[in-house]
Amino acid sequence: FQRTVIGERSVIMVRDVDGSVNVVENVCAHRGMRFCRERHGNRKDFFCPYHQWNYSLKGDLQGVPFRRGVKQDGKVNGGMPKDFKLEEHGLTKLKVATRGGVVFASFDHNVESFEEFLGPTILHYFDRLFNGRKLVVLGYRRQRIPGNWKLMQENIKDPYHPGLLHTWFSTFGLWRADNKSELKMDERFRHAAMISTRGQSGKNERGRWSGVNSFMDQMKVLTIHDCSTSFPTRWCGGPECSDDYKFPERDHSAAGQSVSTRHIQPNGHGSLDFVWTHFAFEDDTPEMLERRLIQANLFGPAGFVSADDGEVIELFQEGFEQKPAYRSVIEMGGHEIGDIEYKITPGLIRGMYAYWREAMGEYYCPRYVCLLARSNGGI
Template sequence: MNTAMHTPQHTLPTWGDAPTSRAPGWIYTDEALYQQELEKLFYKGHWCYVGLECEIPKAGDYKRTQIGERSVVMVRERGRPGQSDSINVMENRCAHRGVAFVRERTGNARSFVCPYHQWTYKLNGDLVGLPFRNGVVREDAEGHKTKEGGMAEDFALCDHGLNKLKVARRGGVVFASFDADVESFEDYLGPEVLPYFDRVFHKPLKLLGINRQRIPANWKLMQENIKDPYHPGLLHTWFVTFGLWRADQRSQMVMDAKGRHACMVSRRAEVAAPSGASAAVTQGVTSFKADMALGDPRLLDIAPEPWWNGPTVVMMTLFPSLIIQQQVNSLSTRQIQPCGPDAFDFVWTHFGFEDDTPEMEARRLRQANLFGPAGYVSADDGEVIEFVQDAFSANPQARTISELDGTGVQPTPHMVTETLIRGMYGYWRSVMGV
C-alpha cells in the first residue's frame, strides 16, 4: 500500500525571495513546521543536552529530562571492577505499551520497573524480565498440567530493551542523540566553539541548584535572545545601571563553521557604572538609572578567577537545546525543552566547582539572583520574548529584521551586530528546507 497517499501533506508557507535576515512570523507559530523541527533538529543529526554528571553522583542515580518532547532518563551505572561508571541515556518509554515508567525527576534505582505490567529493565536499558512470560500453569482434578497464555517461545528479551541513545560526555556534561549516526560531539561543536566549552568545564563540577520555568514563546526565540549581544545594554536596566554589560565592552562574536552554535565573549569594563559610566554609552539609553543603588553591595562582589583567561562573560548557544552561561562568577546551563510551537520549558542548572571555597560558592549563589525565572536580568527576557510571540501569532505573515551590521554572516570583533541570529537561521533553513 502506498501510505504516502494516505498521509495528509501539510504545505508550508514559503520563505520566498526575502533574505534570511527577514524571518517571517510563521516560523514561530506553524504547528506542522514545529513537528518537522522536532524530527530534523531534536531527534536527528544533532546532540542535545541531558544534564551534568554531578547531578547523578552515585551508582543508580537517575534524572528524568527531555529531548525535544520525548522523555528520557540519564542514569549512572557502576562500571565493572577497574572500570569507570557509565552514564546511560534511554528513552523513558516502556517497550511494551509505551508508558513513561520514570515519574520522579530524580531518584536512585537498581532497575527500572514499569508500573503498568512490570516489565523490568536493567540500568543499561536491557529488558530482564516480564510477568507471565511463560503463562500460568493450570492443574486439573487428575493432576494434568497445562500452560495457559504467555509470550511466544521465540520472544527474545534481548530484542525488546529500551530505546538507547548515543551518549557524549565531556568535562562532566552529558549530551545524547537519538541518531546513532550523529557526528562526534567534538566535530559537532567544531574547533571555534569547543575551546570555550572546555574553558568552563575544566574541573569537577558541583551542583548548586535548579530553576524551571515555562515561557510562552517559540523555542528559537530563546536562542535568538542569547545570540543578540546588544539588547542587554538596552533592555536590562540592571545591566546598564551597574555596568555588567555595556555596548562598548571589548567583545567578540564567535560561531562554528555552520553558524548554528555561537559564543558571545566579552570583557567587562574595569570601572562599573553608575560612577564610571561613560556618557557616550549611556546617553539616550532610557534604561540607565543613575540614581539606582544596591541595597546589598555584595551582589556585585565579583572575584576574578584564573580560568577566565580574559573574558568576564561568555554566553554560549549550542544548537538546538542549550545555553551555557558564564556571567562573572555565576555559571549555569539553560536547557530548552520545546512544548508546542508557542511554548518551551526552560531549565536552569546553576553550578560551581568541587574545589570552590565556601565564600566562592556563596558568591556564585548570590550572583545567580541575576538569572533564572525571577532573576533581576532574566525576568526581562522571558517577558519580552512572550511579547514577540504574541506579535507573530497575531500576524504570522509579517517579517522581522535582523540586519544590524549588515546581512552577512561572519564572526565580529564587537557586539553591535545581529550576525549570530543570521547565522542560526541560515543553518536552520538549510536543514529544514524552508
C-alpha cells in the same frame, strides 16, 4: 539517574555500576508508557509500573511478568510466543558523549563525534568552562513560557537587547556598550559563543559607554565588582564573561562567578520550558559558594534583570500569531553571516536561521527568508 528531554522526547540519563553513563528513552518497550516520573533518584534497575516489565540500567529488557503463562488445572494459559526474545525489546538506547563532566546524547548512532559537532572554536570556550574541575549542583529553576522554542534561541543570540530591556544591567554597569565583545560561530553556524571583556573607558558621560541614561556611576553590585584576589572574577583583569550556545537547545554561561546551563525544552510549537541549572565547584570555599548562590539569584524571572526574557517571548508569540506573514528585521550590522567583533547586532540570529534552513530543507521557517536569501547573495 536524572530524567530530562531531548527536544520533546523524555530520556533518562543513568550512571551504570561500572561508572559509565547510559542514556535511554523513557518509553516502555511494551505498550509505550513513559514509565519514569521522578526527576532524579537512585535505581538498581528500571521497571514500568503498568505491567512491571523490568530493564537493566543499560536499557536491556530483563523480565516480563507471566512471560511463560499461568498454570491452571495442569495447563499453561497465555504467555509470550516461543519466538519472543528479551533482547529484541529493550529501551531505545542513545549514543552518549561526555566531556568535562557534561553529558550529551543523540538518538542517531551515526552522528559525528561531539568534538566534530562543536568544531574547534566553540570547543575551546566549552573547555574553558568545563575543564574537568568537579561540579556540584547549586539548584534548578524552571520557567514555562508560552512561546515557540526558537524565540528563546533567538533571544539568547541577541546581544542587542540586554542593555536596553534589562535596564538593571546597564544601571549597575554590568552591561556596557564599550565592553570589548566577540561573537563567534562554528563553520556551519550551528553554535555560537559570545565573549565580553569589560570596557576600559573612563567616566560615563551622557551614557557614552553604558549606552543608556539610566546608568548610575555610584551604584555597584559588590559581589560582582569586588576585585579582591580571594574572589577573582572574569570581570576583574579579564578576560571574559562568556556564553556558548549549542544548537538547538543548550546554553552554557559564565558571568561574574555564576556558572549555569540553560536548557530549552519545547512543549509543542507554542510553549517551552526554560530550565536553569546553577553550578558551583566541589573545591569552592564556603565564601565562594555563597557568592555563587547570590549571583545565581540575580538572574531569572525572580532576579534583578528588570523585564525577564520570558515576558518578551510571550509577547513575541502573541505578535507573530496576530500577524503570521510578518518578516523580522535582522539587518543591524549588515546582511553577512560570520564572526563579529562587537555585540550590538543580531548577526548570530542570521547564522542560526542559515543553519535552520540547511537542517530543515524545504520545510524551513519562513520568517527570515528574504533577509537570508539576500545575505547569501541570492535574490
